[in-house]
Amino acid sequence: MEELNLLLFLWIAAGHAPCAWLVSAAGAIAVGGPWLCAGLLGWMAWLHRRERGYLLAVLGCAALASMLAHELAAVLNLPRPFMVGLSPAYIEHGARGSLPSAHATVMFTVALLCLRRPALRRAGAVAFAAGILTGWARIHVGVHFPADIPAGLLLALVLVAVFGGLEHVGRRVRGVLERGSSSA
Incomplete structure (x- = not known):
């Protein structure tokens, strides 16, 4: 798995001989x-x-997604590509753990939560596409490995599932309370 992650990084990343306009565009998207x-x-x-x-x-x-992603990355403490010399960091970034990507986690959490609501589905699709594009850009500029992005998506899926469960429990409790107050 690590070999595939490395091969994908070498294919996607700007590396040490970048195309200037593409690095500039990817940097703008990454930020x-x-x-x-x-x-x-x-x-x-x-x-x-x-x-x-x-x-x-x-x-x-x-906000919760960001905090959890940063905490997980700190605990796992996996290096970023620029930390191991695979590529320069073409955007300013601290030398801290990379997996999962906090950007991917937050953007996919927003996207998936919006996709749950009919009125927000188009926004959710746009946010999801922006999450994928931002993930690509952050790999290209040397601050993430490819596996960091789907790890962010996985964490987002867990958070959205927990949100859905809490929302369901909240509706059931509200229903019980409403039935209790109408019978009194």
Whole structure:
């Protein structure tokens, strides 16, 4: 598995002899992709008043996703490509653990949560595509290995499943409380 991860990195990354315009574009995407997601959430909150509470919960989940991804990366402490000399880091980045990608975790969490709601599905699809593109860009600029991105997606899937479970429990509790208050 590690060999495949390395081969994919060498195929995707800019390496030591980059194409200047592609590194520049990838750097802009690697840094700006999450801001696109944030702007998309703001736009959806403006367009869909009824979804504002849900979007606030999405923001809370995104914050939790970021914290969990950073904590997992710190515990696993796997080096980034630039830390082992496979490529320069073409964007500014700290030398800390890389798996899972916090950017991928947050962006995929936002995307998957938006895909759960009919009014937000287009935004979810855009956020998912932005997550994939940002993942590619962060590999290209030398700050992630390819496996870091699907690891972020996997963590996002777990978080969205937990969110869905909590949402289901909340609905059941609300139903019990409503039935209890109507019989009193």
